[in-house]
Amino acid sequence: NVPESKGARVDRIRSFIRTCPDFPKPGIPFKDIMPIVQNPDVFFDTIALLEEHVKETGAKVDVVAGLEARGFLFGPPLALRLKCAFVPIRKAGKLPGETVKCSYALEYGQDTIEIQRTAVHPNQNVVIVDDLIATGGTMAGACTLLETVQANVVGCLAVVELDYLKGRENIKHDVHSLVHF
Numbered sequence: 001n002v003p004e005s006k007g008a009r010v011d012r013i014r015s016f017i018r019t020c021p022d023f024p025k026p027g028i029p030f031k032d033i034m035p036i037v038q039n040p041d042v043f044f045d046t047i048a049l050l051e052e053h054v055k056e057t058g059a060k061v062d063v064v065a066g067l068e069a070r071g072f073l074f075g076p077p078l079a080l081r082l083k084c085a086f087v088p089i090r091k092a093g094k095l096p097g098e099t100v101k102c103s104y105a106l107e108y109g110q111d112t113i114e115i116q117r118t119a120v121h122p123n124q125n126v127v128i129v130d131d132l133i134a135t136g137g138t139m140a141g142a143c144t145l146l147e148t149v150q151a152n153v154v155g156c157l158a159v160v161e162l163d164y165l166k167g168r169e170n171i172k173h174d175v176h177s178l179v180h181f
């Protein structure tokens with residue numbers, strides 16, 4: 001049995017991402033990752049590739065932080081494989097107790113995300129996971145939240161990155177995405 005190349009594995013994952021024109025607004029080609037999680041072999045391999053990348057960096061990870069909503073699909077299975085905690089970063093107003101907030105600009109208006117202050121401890125190593133990086137605003141905001149609670153961001157992971165939007169230029173930490181458009 002010849003092991004499958006990383007390129008072939010990524011190409012299979014890419015084939016499970018559906019482009020939906022004009023969603024949610026005219027002119028936006030929406031990348032729908034749901035077919036990935038609807039195929040157990042492809043979903044398993046997506047998590048395996050994310051884990052392999054983390055292991056290759058050599059970073060000791062204490063926490064996987066996932067971004068609402070679709071980062072909640074990929075974050076918990078990755079945390080299980082890394083045997084570490086999962087911590088949600090949510091849209092404002094959803095988390096009880098003391099929280100830290102960060103607002104960031106959208107094309108029109110702004111969005112606010114938050115984390116529970118004591119969910120991550122100072123100096124813990126955190127990888128942040130989302131389904132997709134577009135402008136990078138959400139991921140950059142998540143980095144700011146984790147810096148505010150004095151965690152170390154050791155990596156930013158996404159299943160998909162829209163390279164033409166240059167989102168990674170807005171993110172100060174190491175960014176790794178599986179599928180690039």
Ligand code: PRP
Nearest residue numbers: 068069070130132133134135136137138
């Ligand atoms: C999408 C996506 C990322 C973010 C990426 O989430 O899942 O979280 O946008 O965009 P950015 O790089 O330009 O910040 P969305 O805001 O649609 O929220 P949802 O997952 O709760 O639907």
